[in-house]
Amino acid sequence: MSPKLFHLRERHADARTSRTLLLLAKAVQNVGNMDTPASRAKETWMEPLQPTVRQGVAQLKDFITKLVDIEEKDELDLQRTLSLQAPPVKEGPLFIHRTKGKGPLMSSSFKKLYFSLTTEALSFAKTPSFKKSALIKLTNIRAAEKVEEKSFGSSHVVQVIYTDDAGRPQTAYLQCKCVNELNQWLSALRKVSINNTGLLGSYHPGVFRGDKWSCCHQKEKTGQGCDKIWSRVTLQEWNDPLDHDLEAQLIYRHLLGVESMLWERHRELSGGAEAGTVPTSPGKVPEDSLARLLRVLQDLREAHSSSPAGSPPSEPNCLLELQT
CATH class of the missing domain: 1.10.287 (Helix Hairpins)
Structure with missing residues (x-):
């Protein structure tokens, strides 16, 4: 004007x-x-x-x-709806390490978000009650691997390598609170994406800072990784069938390893009884749980010594029952 x-x-x-x-x-x-x-x-x-x-x-x-359009006919909203309807495979709070990039997790600072992994996508929000704000489509995941400790000063960081809707490679770095949580997330991510097309054969265990990778010092950001992918290394399910013979043998070997400690504790409780003898008369010393355990251990040792090498006894002398 x-x-x-x-x-x-x-x-x-x-x-x-x-x-x-x-x-x-x-x-x-x-x-x-x-x-x-x-x-x-x-x-x-x-x-x-x-x-x-x-x-x-x-x-x-x-x-x-x-x-401000939020209609669910949009492809991203449709995928979000499907991911919310699918039952979660793994969920819980994780921290995000901020890096330079354009993915949905790249603009977030180091803060806690609530993640939910389904058979459709990996989505996240501020709290469990919040509507999921963004997601990574499951079909876009290319690898889930551990990050070396020197990258972020922690040994419990998971990297999720994926492609965005434009096909560009992206990496999200998620901080777990302990090694158990790290292994659980790695296992869950690998199991749901094991049949994806385009899975990587190698990756960088470090991060790209400045003009090179911290792990191998390569200057090509999108170049081939310096370590092989461990996509088929997962945790067994809780309902996997157990090898009962093996589990029983492991318990037996553990009891043998702490036998001297058990006898020492038994002597304290029984008033200085001779080592290696378990009282047989209930009138002298009460038959407590420790005495019964030592008696079972003696029976197992006798059964092992009397059976041929490499073969178990035909009829076990005693059954070991673990009670809480």
Whole structure:
């Protein structure tokens, strides 16, 4: 409206130019005000511009609608809906290590978010009750691996290597609270993505800082990794069938290893009984749990010594029952 005021011209524009600038300013103002009836009644001289103003208002409304559109027909929203409907495979709070990138996890600072892994996607939100704010499609995951300790000063960091919707490689670094949680997340991520196409054969256990990788000092960010992928290394399920013979043997070997400690404790409780003898008369010393355990251990040793080498006894002398 006034070029001289903003130091665009040394002098005021002529009357025709000033009027043209005024019309443009009023038109933009009416579009911004969504062409209210008050504006039209106040400035009837703007009537010839009303068709242009109404067209601009329609375009502005369409632009704002697209900015705030949350319809589920959008592909990302549809994937989010599917991920929320699928039962979670693994969920819990994790910290995010911020790195330079354009993925959904790259813009977040080092803070705690609640993650939920389903058979559709890895999604996350501020709290479990919040609607999931973003996600990584399961089909886009290329690897889930451990990050070396020197990268973030912690040995409990998981990296999820994936591709965004444009096909560009991205990496999310998730901090776990302990090694057990680290292994559980690695196992869960690998199990749900094991059949993905395009799984990587190698990865970088470090991070890319400055102009090189911290692990191998390669300067090519998208180059081949320096360590092999461990995509098939997972934890066994809780309901996996146990090898009962093996488990019993492990318990027996453990009891043999602490036998001297058990006898020492037994002597203290029984008032200095001779080592290696378990009282047989309930009247002398009460038959407590420790005495029964030592008696079972003696029976097991006798059964092992009397059976041929490499073969178990045909009929065990005693059954060991563990009670809590």
